[in-house]
Structure formats: structure tokens, C-alpha cells
Amino acid sequence: MEINQNCDLVTVPARQGLEAVDILRRGAGDSVGPVLHDDGCDTLGFVVPPGTAAGWDVPGSTCTRTDGRGLSLPPEPPVEGSDWLLPPGEADLATDPAVLRAALGEAARLIEAADNCQ
Numbered sequence: 001m002e003i004n005q006n007c008d009l010v011t012v013p014a015r016q017g018l019e020a021v022d023i024l025r026r027g028a029g030d031s032v033g034p035v036l037h038d039d040g041c042d043t044l045g046f047v048v049p050p051g052t053a054a055g056w057d058v059p060g061s062t063c064t065r066t067d068g069r070g071l072s073l074p075p076e077p078p079v080e081g082s083d084w085l086l087p088p089g090e091a092d093l094a095t096d097p098a099v100l101r102a103a104l105g106e107a108a109r110l111i112e113a114a115d116n117c118q
Contacts, residue, residue, distance in 0.1 A: 006050040017044030019107030033095040
């Protein structure tokens, strides 16, 4: 099944992204949308609503705007060299940017605390 929607993509380092996915799944259960990972497992990409890029200001992450072109979310990943961590159909259509921002902040604090304990 193919889902067509306009969306933006927030890209973060894999470690922070995986922590954020766990936080999102623990918090509201199904509040996380489709998530991509690159083949090197260096980054994760969260599908967010269109327009998110205009106000995205989370350090250590980027938000790519689709300029209204839309992004097709087929069962196959839309970006070469990537794969779905959470595929469309098993997740909400997009992750709420405010919820994602909070989860990424919490993930960064957890990672910093863990690194400081070593």
C-alpha cells in the first residue's frame, strides 16, 4: 500500500534517534510516525508534517523541507541507501514536531548522562 503525503524529514544521529523512538513509544505508544535509517546506521529520519522545517531549531538535527512536492511513502524506502525502522502502515502518518522535539531533548540528556557516568 502506498501512502502519499506532503511531509518534511527530521534527520538526527542514530543513537539519539533510537533513544527518541523508545521515548516516543513509551510515552504515547503510537505517537511516532515512519522512521528511516541509513544503511550505515549513522542517522535516523523522522517523517514530520509539512512546514516543520520552517521553524525547526533543534541542535544536532536537520529538517528537510519538501517544498510541497510531497514524499511518497511506499513499502520500499524513498531514499536510496536507507531502510525503514518503522515503516508506513505500522506507524502514524507523521510524528508531531513538538512531541519529537521533546523526545530528542530527553534523549540528548540521557545520552549525556550515560556518557558522563563512564
